[in-house]
Amino acid sequence: xxxxxxxxxxxxxxxxxxxxxxxxxxxxxxxxxxxxxxxxxxxxxxxxxxxxxxxxxxxxxxxxxxxxxxxxxxxxxxxxxxxxxxxxxxxxxxxxxxxxxxxxxxxxxxxxxxxxxx
Numbered sequence: 001x002x003x004x005x006x007x008x009x010x011x012x013x014x015x016x017x018x019x020x021x022x023x024x025x026x027x028x029x030x031x032x033x034x035x036x037x038x039x040x041x042x043x044x045x046x047x048x049x050x051x052x053x054x055x056x057x058x059x060x061x062x063x064x065x066x067x068x069x070x071x072x073x074x075x076x077x078x079x080x081x082x083x084x085x086x087x088x089x090x091x092x093x094x095x096x097x098x099x100x101x102x103x104x105x106x107x108x109x110x111x112x113x114x115x116x117x118x
Contacts, residue, residue, distance in 0.1 A: 002047025002118050003027050007035035009055040017050060020105050021112060032058035036066060043076040047117040053085035060087060064094035080115035
């Protein structure tokens with residue numbers, strides 16, 4: 001079974017997402033830079049990326065740009081990304097869906113299940 005790469009700088013939100021989506025396996029990163037590193041190591045194991053927008057050092061949109069514009073992440077550019085947080089409207093081009101930080105858990109679960117690649 002493929003895993004979800006969960007990238008968020010807030011520990012308790014990562015824990016909450018894992019509890020509410022407990023039937024999935026997760027790989028976690030506390031920031032986008034660590035997320036890129038994990039993506040290079042585990043790209044064939046990942047079926048979806050759950051990505052926060054506002055993080056230190058690199059935001060969610062910069063992460064998406066890097067994945068889609070760098071040859072280093074060529075295979076990973078096909079992995080669906082669901083945004084969590086306040087992605088500006090003009091920075092959602094790489095996202096399959098986007099949910100506010102105060103999550104509607106049913107909507108987030110539906111997006112994950114719709115876009116997840118097993």
